[in-house]
Amino acid sequence: MSRLEGHQIRLGLAALALAAGAVLVLQALLTLSNDLHRLERKAGDLAILKNIAADWSANQRALQPFEALTAKRPIPLTELAAQTLPGVTPSIRMRESAPALAGWLMRRTEVKCEATPAALGNFLLAAESARPPWRLVEFDFTLAATAPDAIRATLVLEALEKK
Numbered sequence: 001m002s003r004l005e006g007h008q009i010r011l012g013l014a015a016l017a018l019a020a021g022a023v024l025v026l027q028a029l030l031t032l033s034n035d036l037h038r039l040e041r042k043a044g045d046l047a048i049l050k051n052i053a054a055d056w057s058a059n060q061r062a063l064q065p066f067e068a069l070t071a072k073r074p075i076p077l078t079e080l081a082a083q084t085l086p087g088v089t090p091s092i093r094m095r096e097s098a099p100a101l102a103g104w105l106m107r108r109t110e111v112k113c114e115a116t117p118a119a120l121g122n123f124l125l126a127a128e129s130a131r132p133p134w135r136l137v138e139f140d141f142t143l144a145a146t147a148p149d150a151i152r153a154t155l156v157l158e159a160l161e162k163k
Helices: 003-067 077-084 117-129
Strands: 091-099 104-115 134-143 151-162
Touching (some): 077 117, 104 117, 117 151
Antiparallel strands (some): 091 104, 104 151, 134 151
16 A cells, blocks of 8 residues: 555545544534433423422421311301300301311301491401411491491401311
């Protein structure tokens, strides 16, 4: 083999190696792009999971005071009304209930009555002070026709109760 042929073979091998290197670089760039997209998706998924974990932790912290209560059911509103609304027999109607976290149930109850504002304030204070507490979520007040110092109240209260 002549010197020229050997040189041409080496040049051909170098060109072949250069072409193979270029193909490998392009393939690596395409793979890198796909890997970057996959990593971005995983980073997004991780952020979502961190938000879910933070929500879960917040829910668990909010639930701890309720789990520590000795009573797992709120005091009946008929009892609270008898204690705080003397001479008034309210109309009490269960509205809806929905599952809450960790075996707890959220239930809403509607109370309709005519009473003085002070008596209604005492009723709401007793409801909020109960453990588990009742929480006022809706209300409607109008003047009562029966007495000048009374109001007609429609109250919607909600409470958590352990199933």
